[in-house]
Amino acid sequence: MSRVHADDASRLAAGGFRRRFGRLTGYWLALPGGLWLAIFFVVPMIYLLSLSLMTGDFIHGFTQTFHFATYGHTISLYHDQFIRSIMYAVIVTVLTIVLAYPMAYWIAMRGGRNKSSYLLIILLPFFVSFVIRTLQWQFILADNGFVLGTLKNLHLVGSGFHLLATPVAVICGLTYNYLPFMVLPLYVSIERLDSRLMEAANDLYASKFQALLRVVFPLTVPGIFAGVLMTFVPVASDFVNAQLLGGAKTTMIGNVIYTLYLTNNDYAGASALSFTLMGVLLIGIFVYARALGTKDVMEAAAL
Structure with missing residues (x-):
């Protein structure tokens, strides 16, 4: 009897894990594309925005001064x-x-x-x-x-x-x-x-x-x-x-x-x-x- 209850508990735990994993499937599928956009789009955009607010020149370098x-x-x-x-x-x-x-x-x-x-x-x-x-x-x-x-x-x-x-x-x-x-x-x-x-x-x-x-x-x-x-x-x-x-x-x-x-x-x-x-x-x-x-x-x- 105890073995039957143990099997039922294991099946319920496995079913719960599959349901939780199923709800996250969409996020896992979107993760590679999201990382790609973050690395090659978001980060460069942030750097470009920071660069637009700098002052200086190519020889002496640029300094962040928030020069709008x-x-x-x-x-x-x-x-x-x-x-x-x-x-x-x-x-x-x-x-x-x-x-x-x-x-x-x-x-x-x-x-x-x-x-x-x-x-x-x-x-x-x-x-x-x-x-x-x-x-x-x-x-x-x-x-x-x-x-x-x-x-x-x-x-x-x-x-x-x-x-x-x-x-x-x-x-x-x-x-x-x-x-x-x-x-x-x-x-x-x-x-x-x-x-x-x-x-x-x-x-x-x-x-x-x-x-x-x-x-x-x-x-x-x-x-x-x-x-x-x-x-x-x-x-x-x-x-x-x-x-x-x-x-x-x-x-x-x-x-x-x-x-x-x-x-x-x-x-x-x-x-x-x-x-x-x-x-x-x-x-x-x-x-x-x-x-x-x-x-x-x-x-x-x-x-």
Whole structure:
């Protein structure tokens, strides 16, 4: 009898341990990712924040003085580049939505068995280095390249017309490089839709354009939200396209941070600009998410 009670007690103890361990399973699974973020994101961010409040120079070293005036000083010096970066990011984001939505819609609705092939074609440029892809645009937009050279030979543009070192060149390069980041979330959002919704809209005497505008588009807002996050944020902080395709009048805030940190050794100023840019982007994201609604944000995160 005592042996039976002992077996029951051991089974109850084992069951309790499994239940407690089961409740902690999610935390154990999240532990590696949490450690990775803590070591390679949180710790560097804390150090960067501390560095932005230091004073000194590269030769004599930096001292922690909690010098908050660095933020105001750097913003006053580089506010033009700051505003230009945000404007470029807005323009590029709008262009990628306009270009990516029809592309994603056609692949999701008309791609059939070749959907994977079409998506692979869109992703093929990622098999080439980001810098090399951007350098190709120098040849495309060169004064005597096959685009402008042909137009000049046909006398459609003047001999002095050029695109390199202009905002158009920078925006073209940014749009090309970040277009797939908009296509993929839009494709996922559209592909999940029930095709019978369009049939129901047509049965209610809605044209294809009305069905697209009033049925499909509202249901794909989560995909647009995800695409905007994946496009707007990296575009605003990009420096490669402005450096390779732009000029002195197209400098973005990423170029300023790059120069301050790696050329001028102004670590405090570069850190202050980085945190300011991050703060502005976060505020913009929260305002944008608030405008769309919490439910849409959660659906976008599920993509």
